[in-house]
Amino acid sequence: MRIRECREEDVALLDEHMPSPGAACDHASRFVRHLGGGSTLLVAWRGELPVGSCEIRWEGCRAPEVRAVHPECSEISGLGLWPEALRSQRVGTALIHAAERLVLGRGRVSVGLGVEKNNPRTQDLYKRLGYRPSTPYLDCGSYEDSAGLIHRVADACTFMVKDLDPAGPVQVP
Known part of the structure; x- marks a missing residue:
């Protein structure tokens, strides 16, 4: 497995192999933020197929309640793996460490x-x-279903924080 920053040609492969609900978290929107410098979109690959991704929102x-408590804290967002059979195989851990x-x-x-609190x-x-x-x-967000209907969602979540040690290495999986 290798992890690298997303390239423009990767977006179509991500759409084909890794479903993403919602306009704010679709691969194209995340890639636009990546190009603009507001985030970095990472993709995990097995061979020529994407199997995971996450976005670092700089x-x-x-969420305003999180920004009030952690104004200088970057966020790892949209961590996803596909197919689901890849869970518990350290793909998510590798993306987080990267x-x-x-x-x-x-x-x-x-x-x-x-x-999410129920996870x-x-x-x-x-x-x-x-x-x-x-x-x-x-x-809070929204997504459009296959019939074109917009669904608004509000998931109860907990923001979790990790202090990084600049003097020590981040674990490599």
């Missing part, structure tokens, strides 16, 4: 990520990786 979580290295490379000393398996993974629960918030 300005942090868009993101942490980039955050440290920018001179930042903390990073966070959101997790204890993912919460446990993040805790094992050194993240601690910090701030509850609602992750």
Whole structure:
């Protein structure tokens, strides 16, 4: 497996092999933010197929209640793996560690990520990786279904934070 920043030609492959609900988290929107410098979009590859991705939002979580508590904290957002059979095979961990290295490379000393409150398996993974629960918030967004209907969602989440040690190496999976 290799992890690298997304390229323009990768977006079509991501759309084909990794479904993404919602306009704010679709691959094209994330790539536009990546090109604009507001984020970095990472893609994990097995052979010639994308199997995971995440976005580092340099300005942090868009939820105002999180920004108030963590104004200087970048966010790892939109972590996804596909197919789901890849869970528990360290793909997500590898993406998180790659993101942490980039955050440290920018001179930042903390990073966070959101997790739905009803997702204890993912919460446990993040805790094992050194993240601690910090701030509850609602992750609000919308998506368009195959019939063209817009659905608005508000997921109860917890923002989890990790302090990065600039003197120590970030684990390599």
